[in-house]
Amino acid sequence: MPDVRSLVRHQLMWPLLALVVLLLVNVVATPSFFSVRMQDGHLYGSLIDILRNGAPVLLVALGMTLVIATRGIDLSVGAIAAIAGAVACTSIAGSSQESATGTAIVAMSMALAVCVLLGLWNGFLVSVLGIQPIIATLVLMTAGRGLAMLVTDGQITTVNNPAFRRLGAGFVATLPVAIIVALAVLGITAVLTRRTALGMLIEAVGINPEAARLAGVRSRTIIWTVYVFAAFCAGIAGLMIASNTSAADANNAGLFIELDAILAVVIGGTSLAGGRFSLTGTLVGALFIQTLATTIPTIGIPAETNYLFKAVAVIVVCLLQSPQARAALSVTRRLSATPVKAGVA
C-alpha cells in the first residue's frame, strides 16, 4: 500500500503515464507499432524512429535542464544548432578532400568549438553582466541565424561526406548512431552531475543563490558552465540534424527546438523556478514530445495540427504536476480518509 502511494507521488509518475498512454494509442491505431525488425543488420521500426528523431531534442533538453536548474533559460540553442551545422558543412564543402573522414572530424570539432565560444558568450552575459537569461539568450537566438547565414553565404550548403553522414543517419552495431550519441551524452551528463558535486551545487544555486554564495559556492562559474554545456549539447544536436540531411539549412535547422527542449524539461518535472532537476524526467519528456509528433499523423490527424496537440498535452501534464491541482486531488483523498483519522484521535 505505501508503495502504491509513493509511486503515485513520484514526480515521474505522470509524465511516464502520459508516455505509456500515447504509446498505447499508437498500438491501437497501428497494431504493428511495437514491432522492430532487423534489416541488413540494422534495426528498424517506429520505436527506433522515435528514438532517432528524438535524439536532437533530447540533447538540447539535457543542456537546458541544467540551465533551468540554475533559474535560467537558454533560448539560443536552436540558433546555435544551426550555426554548428553551418560551420561543419561549410568546412567540409570547402575542403580539398570533401569525402575524407579526417575532414569530417576537423569540421565537427571546429563546429563544436564555435558552439563552446557561443556558450561562453551566453554565460558571460548572464553570470558576469547579470543580464536576465531570457534577454541575454534572446540576443543570440535572433542574431545566431544571421551568423549561420553569413557562414553559409545564404545558401543551403550540401556536402557529400560518408563519415559526417554517419552521425545522423548511420548505424553502429544495429543501432542508429544518433541514439547512441544521445544516450552517451545523457550518461555523461548524469555522471558529471551526480557523481561529482556539480549537480548539488547547481541545485543550491538554483534554489537559493544568496545562501549558496555565502556558503562559498562560486555561482558565477557554475552558471557559466551550464550555459557552455547547453551550447555544446546544442552543437551536437545541430551536427546531427545537418548530418541527417547532409546539408546545412541556416533558416530551418533546429527551428523551435529550444521550445521543444523547454517543454521536455518541464514535462520531466524540473521546475522553471530552478532547483531540483531530473535528467530521467527530461529523457521521458523528450520521448513524450517525439512520440506525440509521431502519433499525430499515424492516427490520421493532419501533421500541421501537431502544435495544438502538443499544447494540450503540455497543459495536461503540467496540471498534473501543479501543486494546486495536486492539492485539489489530495483534498478529495483526505476527505475520504477523515473517518479513519478521527477514529485514531
Place this chain on the structure above:
Amino acid sequence: MQTTVETDPSPSGVGQPAPVVQMTGISIGFPGVKALDGVDLRLLPGEIHAVMGENGAGKSTLIKALTGVYSIDAGTITVDGTPHSFSGPFESQAAGISTVYQEVNLCTNLTVAENMMLGREPHRLGRIDTRRMNRRAGEVLDRLGLDIDARSQLGDHPIAIQQLVAIARAVDIDARVLILDEPTSSLDVDEVRRLFDVMRTLRAGGVAILFVSHFLDQVFEISDRMTVLRNGRLVGEHLTADMTQLSLVQEMIGRELEVLDRLDRAPADPAAPDPAPLMKVLGLGRKGSLEATDLTLHDGEVVGIAGLLGSGRTELARLIYGADSADGGEVEMHAGRVRLKGPRAAIDHKIAFSSEDRRAEGIIGDLSIADNMILAMQASRGWLRPVPQRTKDALVAKYIGALDIRPANPQALMKNLSGGNQQKVLLARWLITEPELLILDEPTRGIDIGAKAQIQQLVAELARDGMSVVFISAELEEVLRLSDRVVVMRDRRKIAERDNVDLEVADILQIIAGEAVSPDQDAHPVPHAEEAPRA
C-alpha cells in the same frame, strides 16, 4: 458582547465575559505526526492572550486551525457561541478573525491608505475615491495613535511601520479577534513599544488579541493570560500575573531548565599575557553601512557584539566575512595582511559566517539536511572533488547526533525542519569546515528555548577548544552570558569595548543610551539599515 467589553480590560476570573473564540479538543494530524492533540484555547474580549511553546509545540498549527488554513480532524471552534468549521482563510476573516503574520503581506508599491483599503476602496462615479480613502485610512491610523501619512508609499517605511499598517488594516476590517504571529522579531526596542501601545489601544476597545512571541520579557509585559503548549498538547492556561519566567519556561520544555544558568564560561585568564591575535581589523568600513572600525580577535575568545537593530553589528560581520565589500580598511590574520574579497576567500582563510537571515541567506530549502551540511565544505573543494560518500555520511551522522538535530534523517528536506533545527544544520555546515573564526549573527533568533540553550552551550565549548567566536545577538543577556569581551555598536560605529567582568545588561544599555543624548545625534538610531541593499 459589546456590553461586557469595557468592564475589565484584564479579566481576572470573576465576572468573566463570554469568550469570543472557544476552541475545544482540537486535533490535527499530518502523515506520521500528531501536530495537535486535544488542545483547548479560549480568547476573551479585551485581553491579550499569549500562546507559548517551543518550536514544534503546535503554536503555528493552532493558529492555522483558527484562521482556517488547516482543517481540523477533531474538536470544535465556536466564535461568539456559534460553531464554525472554517475551510479557508476567508471564512475565518468573515467571522471577524484577522491575522498579521511575521512577514508583512502588503504591497510596498502602493500607498499606506491603498494598502489599508485594498479590496474595499470607496468608490465614486465608478472610480476610486482617493480623498475619501485617504481620510478613512487617516482616521483609523489616528485612532490607533499612529502618526503615519496615509498618502505615503508603504515601501518608504521601515518594516516596523509596515507591520503597524498591516495591523491597522486588520483592525479596520472590523476584527474582533486579532492574531499577531511573532510581530516583534524584527523590531527594535522603540518599535516594540509603539506596537505595544497599539495593542493596548485595541485591547481597551474590546479586541481579543492572540499574541505569539519568543521574547519572554515581551510576553510578560503585554499579555494578560497565556496558554502553554508542549508537543501538540495543552499544558495549561494561566493568568500572566500568576507566572514567573522560570515557571513558564519549565512548563514549555517540561524539565528543570538549569542549562541556561549552568552555562558559566571559564573567564579569560587575566594573568595570561596578551597572545598574538588571530585577526586584526583596522579601519574597516563601507560607505552608508559602517564607519571605520577596529577590532581584534583572539583564539579561544568569544567577542559579543551588542547594539540595536541597524547599529552596524550585522554590517561589521558581513564586512569581515567579505559578504559585502569594504571600501576602506584592512584585515590581518596571523599577523599577515589578507584580502577577503568574498565568502570564498574568507572560507579559505578559515572564517565562517552564519547569517541572521536564516531563510534568505542560510538554508537551501529543497535540499536535504545532508546536502545543506556539506555545502560549504563541498564548495571549497570545488565540484570536481565531491566529498566521498563515506566521509559525508560520517560527518552528517556525527553532527546530527552532536547537535541533537531532529528529525535525525539526513535525507529530510531542510524546508521541513523547525527553525531551531535549521539553525543547527547551518552551524554544522560551518563546523564541518573547521573554522578558526566563527561569526554567528543572531544564531538563536526565533528558535525555541531548548535549541537556544544547546547552541549557547556549543558556542562555549567551541571557544574552550580554541575557536575564536564573534557572537551577535539582540538579546543582551545572551551576549553577556557568552562573551569574554563585548563590543557595543551604535549608529553604524563601534562606541565601546569592554571586558566582560561584572558587566550587567544595564551597563550596556547605558552605553547605548549614553550616546543617544548627545545633541548632534538623531533621536532615532537609523533603524533598519539592514533592509538597505547590500550587494
